[in-house]
Amino acid sequence: MRRGLDSLVRGARIDAVEIRRESCVRLLPGGAAEFAAEVGGLRLSRLARRGKFLWAELAELEGDDAPVLALSAHLGMSGQFRIHTDVPDAHPHCRARLTLADPTLTLDFLDQRTFGYLHVEPLVPTPDGGAGGAGTPLPLLPASVAHIGRDALDPVLDAVAAARALRRGSRGIKQVLLDQTVVSGIGNIYADEALWLARVHPERPAHAVTAAQARDLLAATREVMGRALGQGGTSFDALYVNVNGESGYFSRSLEAYGRAGEPCSRCGAPLRRETIGGRSTHWCPRCQRRWSARRSGPRS
DNA sequence: AGTAGCACCTGATTGC
């Protein structure tokens, strides 16, 4: 989504804002009026993301002052950005429409479940030195993004520190993978896929994960997310599409997620599904043991 | 401080 937006809207001027559902700008005290007043007339500059948070730096039309504001967004469960070269009738789930100039485009924010939002906020320095996540490194992050950890695919991610952080606490390792303050960008599907690839049980307490497993998990996460990105994401239906309304293909490569009852491609055991921590969780009961397999071979 | 539980929403699908 970031790549698609960057290639199409970078540099465009925001000429008009139509908030079609007030709650999509709920983080602003002044609501739709404040949003429109803040972003109107500014230019969408670099598009960046960290984890699932996406933003555009907002540049003044003239002068080359460093941007101090960002138009940020979170897609929640069902958010989409769609770009049109004309002005079509708005989709029923269209929550906001930005009219852009230079180039002339219609940028729609769609969100069926309305957990997503648009926001305008200052860019602030971050304790970790700041990097824009996968994509262009940035010195600053939007204030609401400053609390999350570096993206799993961030080239500047400290893998040693991240692996150590994954092993802290009593929570199941899947919960820790989903905790965006540890490493960001890992969602429910990618957590299940990474755990399957690294052969780690989702409920293993974080402190019982070995250093080698933590390294494997991080590597598996990067592998899975990198491959998914290469295939345009894991979209399976019209709710999950890129800026042109196209679906990704990674759902065809899933090994665990959504495959309950099907044989594990490694060992043939039927995959299990259970709700863990409120999230649907899929794993192979043979490859992914809650506790390490008993040491084999003779003891001395 | 760390963690579990729940609220926030709409719409598609499933089951009676």
Next chain:
DNA sequence: TGCAATCAGGTGCTAC
């Protein structure tokens, strides 16, 4: 056919 229950890719707040 109709209606209610269930489920969905995420985050953040509150209470313990």
